[in-house]
Amino acid sequence: MIIFDLVCEYDHSFEGWFKNGDEFNSQQSSGLLTCPVCDSENVVKVPSATNINFGKQRDSNRTDSDKHIVNQHQQMAMAQQVSNFIEKNFDNVGEQFSETARKIHYGEEAERNIRGTASQEQTQELMEEGIDVLPINLKKDFKPN
Secondary structure: EEEEEEEOOOOOEEEEEOOOHHHHHHHHHOOOOOOOOOOOOOOOOOOOOOOOOOOOOOOHHHHHHHHHHHHHHHHHHHHHHHHHHHHOOEEEEEEEEHHHHHHHHOOOOOOOOOOOOHHHHHHHHHHHHHOOOOOOOOOOOOOOO
């Protein structure tokens, strides 16, 4: 039996008990592994260390390496949340991003949140016209290193 520390895309932490590492991978890839709090299927392993409980420990007992790992994981979880929010709440206009952004800005189309692709040159031109854009790379799944 192996125990993994797990976290979902919404930063809910929990443990998973598996027969072996292959069993974890199998459950994760087949969608059987879900967060017990929110039912998200986007669950990843997080680094864990053997812990001996000496009573109440303070955050100052964490090494810089431990703090870096936790911070990195929190950043990945936040990036995943932003990515999921954009994917669910913004219309994907694909390659027509620049054209659509201009039409919305100049009142030719109804105002709405859009996402899509634009070159650096197109993005710069939009900004110079006073059109608010935020270049961001979206990844489907963020995995810890």
